[in-house]
Amino acid sequence: MPTQENLKAAFAGESQANRKYLAFAARAEVDGFPQIARLFRAVAAAETVHAHAHLRAMKGIGDTRQNLQAAIEGEEYEFAEMYPKFVGEAETEGHGAAVKSFRNALAVERTHYGFIARPSRPSRPARISNPLPCSSATSAVTRWSATCPTLVRCAARPGRSFAKSPDARIARTRPAPRPPCP
Ligand SMILES: [Fe+2]
Ligand SMILES: [Fe+2]
Secondary structure: OOHHHHHHHHHHHHHHHHHHHHHHHHHHHHOOOHHHHHHHHHHHHHHHHHHHHHHHHOOOOOOHHHHHHHHHHHHHHHHHHHHHHHHHHHHHHOOHHHHHHHHHHHHHHHHHHHHHHHHHOOOOHHHHHOOOOOOOHHHHHHHHHHOOOHHHHHOOOOOOOHHHOHHHHHHHHOOOOOOOOO
16 A cells, blocks of 8 residues: 555655745745745745645654654654764765765754653653643744744643743753754
């Protein structure tokens, strides 16, 4: 049955189209075509809808504990296996831009792994069982995408503001690093 593989391929294609169109939109802004930039951004948003639909259809979204585990495994694979191999092959080919891009990503994936693994520790089960105490799931997801450490803050306690949560004290005494998350 090829459907599961087709869903994976379609999810990958739609996801790539989303990121590519956003890059195209940025370039259109630089080139002085704001209308074309808006067009690209609108189509990119539609590609995200398609990608998420494919992901749901192939049952690629679990509960938060499962999603954290999947993310940990994905980030670990990237920094421990994928990017080291890619760096080596790019160096062999003398592809300097790829070497630089792969190395930069490798370093950040390791940081992502740390951020995601931290709220997954068994000593902090509340963060997993109550993952979205922010005003809405959308805001939590947005914060996750924008700055990696913020999801940890959002996941502190349901119904409590971050400023009053134990995580605020942690953040004051040990500020979370802010890597250049993509
Ligand atoms: Fe699409
Ligand atoms: Fe990552």
